[in-house]
Amino acid sequence: MGIxxxxxxxxxxxxxxxxxxxxxxxQPNRKLQDIQDREAANxxxxxxxxxxxxxxxxxxxxxLQRVMLPRRLxxxxxxxxxxxxxxxxxxxxxxxxxxxxxxxxDDEAQTLxxxxxxxxxxxxxxxxxxxxxxSHVPSRQLSEGIRVLTPNIxxxxxxKPNDPQASLGRAGDALASAFTNAGLxxxxxxxxxxxxxxxxxxxxxxxxxxxxxxxxxxEVGPRPIAMTLKLMERDRRSARAR
Numbered sequence: 001m002g003i004x005x006x007x008x009x010x011x012x013x014x015x016x017x018x019x020x021x022x023x024x025x026x027q028p029n030r031k032l033q034d035i036q037d038r039e040a041a042n043x044x045x046x047x048x049x050x051x052x053x054x055x056x057x058x059x060x061x062x063x064l065q066r067v068m069l070p071r072r073l074x075x076x077x078x079x080x081x082x083x084x085x086x087x088x089x090x091x092x093x094x095x096x097x098x099x100x101x102x103x104x105x106d107d108e109a110q111t112l113x114x115x116x117x118x119x120x121x122x123x124x125x126x127x128x129x130x131x132x133x134x135s136h137v138p139s140r141q142l143s144e145g146i147r148v149l150t151p152n153i154x155x156x157x158x159x160k161p162n163d164p165q166a167s168l169g170r171a172g173d174a175l176a177s178a179f180t181n182a183g184l185x186x187x188x189x190x191x192x193x194x195x196x197x198x199x200x201x202x203x204x205x206x207x208x209x210x211x212x213x214x215x216x217x218x219e220v221g222p223r224p225i226a227m228t229l230k231l232m233e234r235d236r237r238s239a240r241a242r
Contacts, residue, residue, distance in 0.1 A: 067228050070108050073115040073182055087181040088119045094171035095124025098215025102130050102207075104142045104222050113220045119178075126215075135207035135217070136200070144224040145191070146184045148176045149207065149217040152195040164214075169195065172216050186224040187231050 074083035091097075099120050103113045117127045132138045150172035151165045176193035185191050196217065200208045207217065 064225075064228070067223060067225055071112045071184060071223060073112070073119055075115060075118060084115075084119055084182065085122070088123055088178040090174045091120075091125065091171065091178055092123045094167070094174060097125050097168065097171045099125050099127045099175075099218055100130050100134070100213065100215050101127060101218045101220060102132075102135055102137070102139060102142065103220045105139050106222050109220050109222055116218065116220065134209065136209075137205060137207045141205060142219050142221040143205075144221045144227050145186050146179050146221070147219040148172045148179070148191065148193040149196045149213075149219070150193070151213050152197050168216060175216060175218070186227050189231075 074087070076082055099117075101113055101116065103109050113129075120127045150168040172193040176191045179185070179191040196207065196209075196213060198209055198212055199206075200210075207213075207219075209217075
């Protein structure tokens with residue numbers, strides 16, 4: 001049996017009742033929608049974080065693969081001109097400079113040292129290999145990577161631009177820059193050039209020369225695997241702190 005409402009006010013009242021019922025039903029629907037929106041936002045954030053972690057791990061794996069490869073200078077080009085001549089062009093201004101080279105007891109490091117001697121000879125430098133009997137630092141204890149040392153300018157009796165020790169300092173700067181250009185730094189850290197005080201300290205791992213160093217000293221250490229891993233861990237901590 002149907003009900004017929006003939007009074008127009010009844011339509012309005014029924015309309016208001018329907019509106020009130022509709023409002024009551026909309027409130028739980030709105031709360032449910034808010035919960036679903038928050039869950040969707042959290043899922044998107046989790047997916048983005050996982051994607052970032054995956055990309056970071058892939059980049060780290062590629063970097064470790066590169067670090068594990070033998071270090072070589074681009075002396076012979078494959079399908080392109082060799083890069084080493086342009087990378088080491090700056091050291092030709094210091095032709096005649098002596099280079100004293102100490103190498104870690106490692107086949108890979110020795111091969112790299114041979115490449116370095118080739119480029120130094122190309123630039124007109126005079127190279128010689130030395131060992132711990134000259135530097136007083138055991139070759140097996142050389143730091144990872146490449147390091148360049150020259151006599152301390154401040155200890156020199158004269159610091160004029162043409163002073164031999166000042167010239168060696170500039171040659172050391174140029175050589176460290178060439179090594180960095182050749183990709184021999186550690187990640188974004190360039191190959192360092194430091195001035196040697198040449199003080200005998202058995203507790204330090206710094207070389208000591210007697211008679212004093214008269215050239216640019218080059219340490220060719222092992223591949224920088226451990227140092228690379230430490231820098232990766234530093235970057236992970238920094239990323240988690242952000």
